[in-house]
Amino acid sequence: MSSTALTRWTVLGGRSLRLARRNVEAMIMSIALPVMLMVVFVYLFGGAIRTGTEYVTYVVPGVMLLCVSFGSAMTAVSVANDLRGGIMDRLRSLDVGGAAVLSGHVAASLVRNAVSSTLVLGVAFALGFRPRAGAGQWLAAIGILVLTIAAVSWLSAALGLLAGSPEGASGYTFGITFLPYASSAFVPIDTMPSWLRGFAGNQPVTPITESLRGLLLDQPVGDAPWRAAAWCAGLMLLAVVAAAVLFRRKTRT
DSSP: OOHHHHHHHHHHHHHHHHHHHHOHHHHHHHHHHHHHHHHIIIIIIGGGOOOSSOHHHHHHHHHHHHHHHHHHHHHHHHHHHHHHHTHHHHHHHTTOOHHHHHHHHHHHHHHHHHHHHHHHHHHHHHHTOOOOOOHHHHHHHHHHHHHHHHHHHHHHHHHHHHSSSHHHHHHHTHHHHHGGGGTTTTSOGGGSOHHHHHHHHTSTHHHHHHHHHHHHTTOOOTTHHHHHHHHHHHHHHHHHHHHHHHHHHHTOO
8 A cells, every 4th residue: 555545544534533523422422322232231131131141241242243333324424424515526636536535434433433342341341241362362353343343334335325315324224233133142043033043143243243252252163253254354345346336426527
């Protein structure tokens, strides 16, 4: 990567973070949401759900991924706002390509989700979560989480370009928000109806969740990390290609 491209990505990522910081309601929600979710799942639902272990131990990866999915709406809306406001056309007149513009939004999403994930872990510790991961397992878990955030962020950027308005962009991310619920994130798959188990076991959130849970708790993970990485890499490649096509089409003069 050239120094010019890196500078553009850094500048545009900083711009996206400043815009997010000025959105006070969104900032409050991004800070409060992880705390609220952990408390709700552990204290309101945890007593009724049997997972073979303390529910706070089971649910941490799911809440982290749920925060990532909620954050996808902010990324999609930010991209749609830029498209509607004409900022993308102005940047293109300065010879700033679509990769730099969208990568700025993705970089800002990575930072926001790093903060929310840290908050989730902090609240989980306060509620009794005690990971048993070694240094290598922590690095592997962080790598999978970062790859997941990057894939979801690029997919959200593509949906923001596809939508006709910021409101529509938020609605388009509903499918991303739904996936953690239909996975092993909050309940074991074998407790679900038989017609749902096939989908739950063969969608991307399940191997990601099982990888994070197994790594953090020092449990066997099998091939889950490889399946998680394959899902994330495939989705990110698809999203980057779709975003490039949509960017050219939406900004065509």
